[in-house]
Amino acid sequence: MTQDELAKMVGARRETILAIENGKYYPSVKLAHEIAGALHATIDELFVFDE
């Protein structure tokens, strides 16, 4: 799946997906949930929060 396709599926801009991938932006819970749904994964599997 490309960034464009994922962006379309979750209603976000491609730059936002790129920023999330690069750790430059922390998405809202809603967007994180939508991305997880689009990728058939859980939020815990996608995002790792370092203490």
Add this chain to the structure above:
Amino acid sequence: MKDNLKLVLLAAPLALLVGYSWAFAIPYYSEEDVLDRAPGPIILGTIWAVGITIASAIIVRRQYRTVRVGLPLNDERSKMIVVRAGYFSFLISIAWWILLNAIVISNTRTFGLPAREQASEALFGGLLALPVIFFLVWPYLAYVYRPDAG
């Protein structure tokens, strides 16, 4: 709101701004020896008009491509950048306004105007500062928060 309508609402004021910028710059071209008499307005006016035209073209082209491929014009990240740009430009413009008024009140610089006109110029200068600062801070923050920043 449909993204096509949003694009029109973005492009229309930008086109107006480009038009106004050239409308201010062009009359100087017809004056003879204007570059010898008063080079400042024509040079600054032309730089401003060219800059606004190029910036507007880049913005509209990028947004048009975004709409064409079916992506939204705004999302939570782009809105966050706009909100932060508004916050910073508000603070900067308040500081600018206080500085401008302090200069006028203290009479350290008269701008060659009588007191009443000077006060109204300071008021106008303060009001004008907010959108001008906003349109400088916005692209700066877009650069700072660029997704591929190292």
